[in-house]
Every structure is written in structure tokens, then in C-alpha cells.
Amino acid sequence: MGFADRRYTVNVSILHTDRPLLDRPAAVAANGFSNIEMWWPWPDEPTPARSELDALRGAIEDAGVQLTGLNFYAGRLPGPDRGALSVPGAESERFRANVEVAAGFAGSLGCGALNAVYGNRVEGVEPGAQDALALENLAYAARAADRVGAVLLVEALNRVESPRYPLLSAEAAVAVVDRVNSLTGLGNARFLMDLYHLGVNGADVPAVIDRYAGVTGHVQIADAPGRGAPGTGTLPLGAWLDRLAGAGYEGLVGLEYKRGKEAGEFGWLAR
Template structure:
């Protein structure tokens, strides 16, 4: 059975952030994810989850200076101490929110990076992931890596499923998995069902969005009913994060999700 989680960084943005939890529950979601929890206390977030009867299914480790353009610390040489601090902070939130999986964003390569620089970033990435996976394992958490398309995030270290597979093999940690975002995969590689099948043993979380505009999953070039049917037939038991930007209000665009338990009911503002 496909279980949908609302990405509160993109959905229900017509509400203040802490009100989005109740809005997601009213629309029929039972799980939520978002980019980062760190602007709020664990007490505030725990109260929002409990009040709405929601599960926290995913968030990201601190990404560095997001406002200045950083998109993760994991592969940045010379920032290892900051990365380790980010692991501690993320685990503090994950334990308070009972969140089982977290994504460590790889980070950006310098513009026009040469091969020596790329190798240094890759080696730092693998080393930091080994450290984080060990720390996560002690707390019973799953660590995720995600290929992201270079159109939306130019310079991002990890772009393809083959790269993600190589990371899994090189790190060698049982609790390291792939965050398989079908939107990014379609832009970079396509062939979604065959890519899902090939990567399935490594998948720890799935995300969806329409391609190319990143609107609702029933818009654009991907026929998601077929893809999600195959995901379910493969035996996937995790969550599917709805990480898209609604074309209008969130509730107005949720008819695609009725087959997966969403009601689309709007919360009174």
C-alpha cells in the first residue's frame, strides 16, 4: 500500500509553517517531511505532530549556509568538524520527533572543478558518510543519499542512480540507503520503472513530483499510477514524499491522491 507524506516545505504554504501539520492531516496525509526543522524547537514540532496525529518521516541534516547558496556539507573538504556537529544536531531532532530517516545533502562542487577537486570532494563525501552512518546506526536511524538533477541544483555532487549505487558500495554501511526522487531521476535519466527495479534493494525513501514543472504528479510527462503500481508490486513498504509545488492551492490540486487515501479537504484558515 502506497503511503503518502506531505512535504511541508512545498505543500500548504498558504499556511504558517506550524499550521501546515493540521492542514496536511485534514487533507488525509498521515506522514510529513520537510527540508529542515532547525528554525523551530523540538517541543514545537513534537506538539504539531501529536496534535495532528502525524508521523515525521524525513528531514535533512543542516546544509551549511543555505541562504548563501550552500546545499550540504557532506562532501566539502575542510568542513568535517562542522559536518560532525550537524550530525549531532540532526540526531537530537530525529530522536525527539521519532524520525527514522535523515538525508545528508552531498553539497556543491566549485564552479569549473577539475578532476583533482572532484576526487577530493568524493573522498570527503565517502568519509563523512561512513562517520554519519556509524553514528546513526547507534541510534537506530537510516541515513539517506539523494541524486539531484543539475538543472535544479547546478554543481551538486550526486546526480545519477549509478553514482548513488557506488556510494552505497563504497561506504559499506547497512543503514545507508538511497532517497529515490522520481522527479530528479526522470530529468537526468528517465526509464523510471527500470531504474526503480535496479535500485530497489537500496531504496530507503521515495519522492514524487510532476515533470518538468514540479507541480502535481498528475501533470507533466510521467504517468505516476503505473510507476507507483510497480513500486508497490516490488514490495515497497516505506513512505512516498510529495515534494512538489502546487500549481494553485494545495488542497485544490489533491484529486490525484484520492486513490491513495487523500481527501483533499482544506483546513479552515
């Protein structure tokens, strides 16, 4: 299977960032794609004004694209933060305040996946206390996602860019998924398999695919080094996606890479 034969969703928080947020859905449509995903668009505001939510909803609907994935509030992303839900104090409270807002926005657009970024380890706080807080908040988010017909995604990041993030392997992320499902009984927590992060970590990606394809709710790609488009680095993304398809994964593939200097942002598809 070639790259052009797959179903993609374009992450407009890392692509088309040369345009204002409200212009990005139309830019995705102009490139021939029908799906978009995004990080929480207001990194400093977990509960934006209704007018801001309505404007973004209108831009998505007017462009005729489908919102397929949305992050819950995760702090300054991109930036120094890697989520808020396991961070005691104000950040955890901001995450909780955001849950119903994000779920409601996703539900209003038929978005079926909400990503909850775990958060960094905090100096002076016991890891066990952070994990207990995380489980409580993830269960809260899973219940909100379930009410709008969405899955809750948990992902592993890479240790090079996120050394204080505790979920640095597929095994660690899936263990959290299992704990959330056990607590809620809903079964809607799923693994977000980001092939870029796994590749940077030097994981045995084929083994990860074989073991965890069945609990994977979404897949994202970028090449490494550099987090560029497929073909700009050394990761065998095509082979990994073929293996995922062979393992039964039929979902979308998120394009979560940085724009390069080559003409356009999607020339690799034509190649």
C-alpha cells in the same frame, strides 16, 4: 493500483508553505494524512536553540502526525545550495555540528529516515578531495542515524536544476551508498529514489527500479515539467509506482512537489 491506494508522507518544506512552520503538521492532519517529512527547517542554523526544537516537536506531536523523514543540514535549501557535507571548510563543519542535533530530534519522534544531501562541486577543489570528505561525513552521519534506529538516505538530483551536484544518476548515488555501508559495516545507508529527478534527467526509470528497488530506502515524487502534483506534467508516475510495488518496495511515497493553482494541494488524489 491507484494513487489513492498508496501510503504517502507529505513534505512540509515544499507543501503548505503558505503557513508558518509550526502550523503545517496540523494542516497535513486536516488533509487526512498521518505522515510528514521535511528538509532541515532552519537553513541558516544547523544547531538551533532547544526552544525551537521543542516547539516543532510539540507541533508535530499535537497534530498527531508521524515524522517519517528529515534532512540533515544542507545549506540554503531551497536556494543555491545542494548540501554541505562534501563542501570543505565552514559548511562541512556546520554539517558535522548538525548531525547529532538532527539525529537526536529524529530519534525523539521515532523518525526512521535521515537524508544527507551530498553538496555541490566547489571550484578549485579536487573532486576526489570532496568525495573523501563526503565519505567521512556520511559515515559519521550513518553511525548517528543507526544509534536512533534510522537509515541514512543518499539521493540523486537532476542536472537541470543542480548542474554542479555530482550525484546525477541512480548509479552514482548507489555507489556512494555502497561505499558508506562498506566503511561502517552497518548496512543502514540506502538510496532515496526521487522519481522527479530521475525523470527530468531522462533516466530509464523502469530499469532503475528493477535494478535498485532492493536498496531503496525511500521514494519521492513530483511531476515534470514544473515539479507540480501528479498529473500536471508528463511523467508516468502511477506506472512507475506500480513497478516499484511489483519490485517489492513497500515503503512510503514522499509528496515533494510545489503547490499549483488548482483547488487545494491534493485534488489529484481524488481524481
